[in-house]
Amino acid sequence: MQTTQVYAVNRDVADCLQTRTEEIAAPPAGHVRVRVEAAGVSYGDLLFQRGVVPGGPKPPFVPGCDLTGVVESVGAGVTGLAPGQRVTALVASGGYTTAVNLPAERVVPVPDGVDPVHAAAVSLNYFIAYQMLHRVARVRSGQRILVHGASGGVGLAFLQLAEHIGGVTVFGTASAANLDVVRRHGAVAIDYRDQDFANVVRGSVDAGGELNAWTAYDKNGTVDAAFDPIGGAHFWRSYSVLRRGGRLVAYGQNDALRDGKPNMFIGAVGFLGGIVAPKLRPDGRRTGFYNAWSLEKSQPSAYREDLTEVLNLLSADKIAPRSVRTVPLREAERVFADLERGVTGKIVFDCTE
Numbered sequence: 001m002q003t004t005q006v007y008a009v010n011r012d013v014a015d016c017l018q019t020r021t022e023e024i025a026a027p028p029a030g031h032v033r034v035r036v037e038a039a040g041v042s043y044g045d046l047l048f049q050r051g052v053v054p055g056g057p058k059p060p061f062v063p064g065c066d067l068t069g070v071v072e073s074v075g076a077g078v079t080g081l082a083p084g085q086r087v088t089a090l091v092a093s094g095g096y097t098t099a100v101n102l103p104a105e106r107v108v109p110v111p112d113g114v115d116p117v118h119a120a121a122v123s124l125n126y127f128i129a130y131q132m133l134h135r136v137a138r139v140r141s142g143q144r145i146l147v148h149g150a151s152g153g154v155g156l157a158f159l160q161l162a163e164h165i166g167g168v169t170v171f172g173t174a175s176a177a178n179l180d181v182v183r184r185h186g187a188v189a190i191d192y193r194d195q196d197f198a199n200v201v202r203g204s205v206d207a208g209g210e211l212n213a214w215t216a217y218d219k220n221g222t223v224d225a226a227f228d229p230i231g232g233a234h235f236w237r238s239y240s241v242l243r244r245g246g247r248l249v250a251y252g253q254n255d256a257l258r259d260g261k262p263n264m265f266i267g268a269v270g271f272l273g274g275i276v277a278p279k280l281r282p283d284g285r286r287t288g289f290y291n292a293w294s295l296e297k298s299q300p301s302a303y304r305e306d307l308t309e310v311l312n313l314l315s316a317d318k319i320a321p322r323s324v325r326t327v328p329l330r331e332a333e334r335v336f337a338d339l340e341r342g343v344t345g346k347i348v349f350d351c352t353e
């Protein structure tokens with residue numbers, strides 16, 4: 001059998017992806033072969049290809065951190081999975097493919113009736129938001145949190161999952177065109193281009209006239225947790241609005257890629273100034289960088305439990321990604337150009353064409 005994969009072959013802006021068709025072996029012991037139906041696209045895929053994520057894969061590699069498909073065959077010793085079962089998996093790389101062999105323990109069954117495109121649209125974004133909310137920051141009802149990029153794929157996942165907790169006051173940053181989406185999910189919407197989010201959180205200015213109607217504000221307010229994918233000096237600013245005992249969860253470095261150019265200096269400023277330096281201050285506030293694999297060693301059961309929970313929430317209509325768009329896998333190069341310009345909503349590759 002053959003598999004078609006999209007490789008990132010260099011760090012360039014154009015002509016950076018190449019489609020290759022190769023033979024795929026029968027699944028070895030303990031593995032299953034998945035015929036991929038849908039694979040999620042994340043801004044992080046572009047950051048990996050450009051080489052702005054320290055420790056990221058080197059070309060040539062197959063981008064894509066999640067895939068959903070159907071088990072086609074199982075290797076020796078695999079129990080509990082049979083051909084025909086729809087599954088989802090998070091992968092460090094390799095999602096942009098039509099077929100792949102994966103260790104059986106990495107694949108998680110998709111509940112009956114769940115569309116594979118929807119499963120692919122939530123698996124990475126909602127999984128990481130779920131882990132950061134519940135396992136890293138342990139957000140509870142009555143707390144206040146700050147979510148940057150709140151109308152984006154991961155940002156919206158935070159808003160929906162926080163609504164599900166209930167009683168959480170959320171401050172969400174977005175650009176002007178997306179503030180309504182943030183408000184619709186019950187968050188205080190902050191225009192990151194026009195307003196200083198720290199002032200809004202502290203209650204010293206209002207959020208577009210909304211402050212008076214919002215009773216949960218405190219003068220000199222702080223947050224229990226801030227979730228920041230922006231990077232650079234932005235990490236420090238998020239840290240500055242934490243309460244004593246609060247936590248900055250950094251999980252991206254968007255600003256390290258500006259106008260198509262990687263800026264490793266911004267990445268270093270974010271890491272040293274926003275993550276490391278605050279740890280030297282005895283102020284009771286904590287900082288750390290999260291990625292989807294952060295908890296694998298300390299909490300080995302978390303991967304399956306949390307991905308299963310996200311798929312169950314999807315099946316129960318308790319979460320829903322915003323404007324999902326499917327694109328054939330062979331059009332990956334065009335999708336990378338779109339990511340560069342900024343996309344609204346979630347793109348999922350159709351890997352069946």
Ligand SMILES: NC(=O)c1ccc[n+]([C@@H]2O[C@H](COP(=O)([O-])OP(=O)(O)OC[C@H]3O[C@@H](n4cnc5c(N)ncnc54)[C@H](OP(=O)(O)O)[C@@H]3O)[C@@H](O)[C@H]2O)c1
Pocket residue numbers: 041042043044045047124125128148149150151152153154155173174175176178192229230251252253254290291292293342343345
């Ligand atoms: N650590 C991990 O394991 C992991 C896994 C997946 C993704 N990520 C990271 O998560 C981040 C978000 O990914 P995504 O797929 O959700 O991207 P996305 O859908 O493109 O959303 C990013 C959002 O950020 C907003 N934004 C840009 N600059 C901003 C600023 N200065 N302040 C506030 N918001 C700003 C944009 O809002 P507007 O459109 O309104 O301008 C956009 O909606 C990326 O950095 C990605 O690398 C990390």
